[in-house]
Amino acid sequence: MLLEETLGLWITRPDGLYVDLTLGGGGHTAAALERLSPSARILGVDRDGEAIAWCRERFAAEKRVEVVHTRYDELENLLKERSLPPPDGILADLGVSSRQLDSAERGFSFRFEGPLDLRMDPSRGSSAADWLSRASEGEIARVFFEYGENHRSRAAARCVVRARERRPLRTTGDLVQALGPVAYGKRRNAELAKCFQALRIEVNQELASLDGLLEQAPRVLAGGGRLVVLAYHSLEDRRVKQYFRDAETWELLTKKAVQGRTDPNPRARSARLRAATRR
Numbered sequence: 001m002l003l004e005e006t007l008g009l010w011i012t013r014p015d016g017l018y019v020d021l022t023l024g025g026g027g028h029t030a031a032a033l034e035r036l037s038p039s040a041r042i043l044g045v046d047r048d049g050e051a052i053a054w055c056r057e058r059f060a061a062e063k064r065v066e067v068v069h070t071r072y073d074e075l076e077n078l079l080k081e082r083s084l085p086p087p088d089g090i091l092a093d094l095g096v097s098s099r100q101l102d103s104a105e106r107g108f109s110f111r112f113e114g115p116l117d118l119r120m121d122p123s124r125g126s127s128a129a130d131w132l133s134r135a136s137e138g139e140i141a142r143v144f145f146e147y148g149e150n151h152r153s154r155a156a157a158r159c160v161v162r163a164r165e166r167r168p169l170r171t172t173g174d175l176v177q178a179l180g181p182v183a184y185g186k187r188r189n190a191e192l193a194k195c196f197q198a199l200r201i202e203v204n205q206e207l208a209s210l211d212g213l214l215e216q217a218p219r220v221l222a223g224g225g226r227l228v229v230l231a232y233h234s235l236e237d238r239r240v241k242q243y244f245r246d247a248e249t250w251e252l253l254t255k256k257a258v259q260g261r262t263d264p265n266p267r268a269r270s271a272r273l274r275a276a277t278r279r
Contacts, residue, residue, distance in 0.1 A: 001263060001264065002230075002258070002260040002263045002265075002268045002271055002273060003027070003028070003031060003265075003268075005258050005273060006028065006091065006093075006228060006230065006273060007028070007031055007032060007035065009226060009228045009253055009254070009273070009275040010028075010032065010089045010091045010226060010228045010275075011032055011035050011036065011089060012088055012089060012224075012226065013040075013088050014035065014036050014037040014040060015036070015037045015039045015040050016036075016040055016041075016087070016088035016089065017040070017041045017042075017043070017084065017085060017086075017087045017088055018032060018036075018040070018041070018042050018043070018087060018088060018089045018090075018091070019042070019043045019044075019045065019075065019087045019089070019090045019091065020032070020042060020043070020044045020045065020091050021045045021072035021075065021090060021091060021092045021093075021213065022045070022046060022072060022091075022092055022093045022094065022095075023044040023045060023046040023051055023052070023055050023067065024046065024048075024051050024093065024097040024099070025051065025054060025055070025058075025097060025098070025099060026044065026054070026055045026058050026059065028091060028093065029042050029044050029055075029059070029065060030058070030059075033062065033064060033065070036064065038064070040064055041064055041065075041066070042064055042065045042066070043066050043068065043078070043079075043082075043084070043087070044059070044065055044066065044067045044068065045068050045070055045072055045075070045078070046067075046068075046069065047069070047070065047071045047072070047120045047121040048097070048100065048120050048121060049069060049121060049122070049123060050099065050103075051097065051099065052067055052068075052069040054099070055067045071121075071209055072092060072209060072213050073208075073209040073210075073211075073212030073213050073216070075090070075213060075216055075217075075220060076216045076219060076220050079220055085222070086220055086221055086222035086223075086225060087220065087221060087222060087225060088222055088224075088225050088226070089225060089226045089227075089228065090217060090220075090221060090225070090226070090227050090228065091228045091229075091230075092210075092213060092227075092228070092229045092230070093230040094206070094210065094229065094230060094231050094232060094236050095230065095232040095267070095271065096108055096200070096232075098267060100120070101267075104172075105117075106118070106119075106122075107127075107128065107171075107172050108196070108200065109172070109196070110172055110175070110176050110189075110192045110193070110196055112172065113171060113172055113173045114171060114172050115127070115129070115170065115171060115172075116128045116129040116132070116169060116170060116171055116172055116174065116175055117129070118196070118199055118200045118203050118204070119203055119204060120204045121204075125203065125204075126203065127203065128175075128199045128200070128202075128203050129168070129169060129170050129171075131199070131202065131203055132160060132164065132169055132175075132199070133164065133168060133169070137157050137158060137160075137161045138157075140156075140157035140160055140161070141153045141154045141156070141157035141158075143198050143199065143201075143202045144156050144157060144194070144195055144198045146198070147197065147198035147199075147201040147202060147207075147235065148194035148195055148197050148198030149194065149234070149235070150191070150194040150195065150198065152182050152191065155181070155182050156179055156182045156183075156191075156195055159178050159179055159180070159181050159182055160175070160178050160179070162178075163177070163178030164178070175195070175196075176192060179191065179192060179195060183195070197233065201235070206236075207235060207236070207239070210236060210239060210240075211239070214239070214240070214243045217278070218249050218250075218278055221278040222278070223278060223279070224277055224278065225277070225278050226253065226275055226276070226277050226278070227250075227275065227276055227278070228273070228274075228275040229273070229274050229275070230271045230272070230273050231257075231271070231272050231274070232270050232271055232272070233270075237257060237272045237274070240274050241257070241274065244274060244276045248279065249278065249279060250276035250277065250278065250279065251276060251277045251279055252275075252276050253275040253276055253277060254273065254274050254275050254276075257272035257273060257274050258272070258273040258274075259271065259272055259273070260272075260273070
């Protein structure tokens with residue numbers, strides 16, 4: 001089970017300081033608390049205000065947990081502001097949470113009709129609808145290709161531009177309809193998933209945030225501290241894999257990615273888990 005693998009790599013000292021950089025519904029933190037002593041501490045971080053509200057209520061009586069609303073690439077500043085010692089373990093679960101995917105109002109999934117938003121933090125930045133309304137055809141094609149690994153990116157971008165000339169693309173259904181000429185038949189869902197993933201990565205600047213985290217990790221971790229990352233697509237996983245190749249900084253704990261293909265949780269089956277110890 002991937003949860004047990006993750007906890008085994010992340011938690012090393014029962015009285016340590018740990019950081020859960022993608023708190024979500026609090027599942028990893030709740031499971032970790034069962035392994036930790038009363039003197040341990042977990043700093044739980046998320047950029048999603050709904051997740052923060054949920055976890056503040058969930059952990060309201062838990063003195064070992066502090067919940068903070070911010071991006072995970074703000075970790076270094078966060079630790080400095082609180083005068084905290086270097087953490088013993090950092091966990092980053094990079095996937096979109098079930099709560100986000102299942103909320104039509106957030107626009108993360110083409111399965112539901114809702115606003116074309118896709119922001120992890122709806123209080124900041126531009127929605128996917130706003131970005132699509134002003135991006136050039138070339139920019140849209142680049143994003144579909146680079147972030148969705150979509151080999152029909154130019155055709156998909158052309159469909160979007162033609163559709164927005166007729167009327168603004170404000171909902172997930174509008175975008176699905178616009179992509180109809182390139183997303184149909186047996187490949188329909190796969191093509192739509194690529195485009196929605198690409199827009200989500202662009203709107204949230206996910207790869208830039210990941211790069212920021214990876215840059216900060218060796219500076220903030222305790223000696224012998226661990227960085228544990230769960231990635232859900234090859235763009236993230238390649239970055240983490242290449243980053244951990246720095247043998248002067250990291251000692252690998254996972255020679256190959258631990259995959260969740262047989263996990264009881266269907267949404268964990270695409271996960272690739274990598275971990276390393278800071279030398």
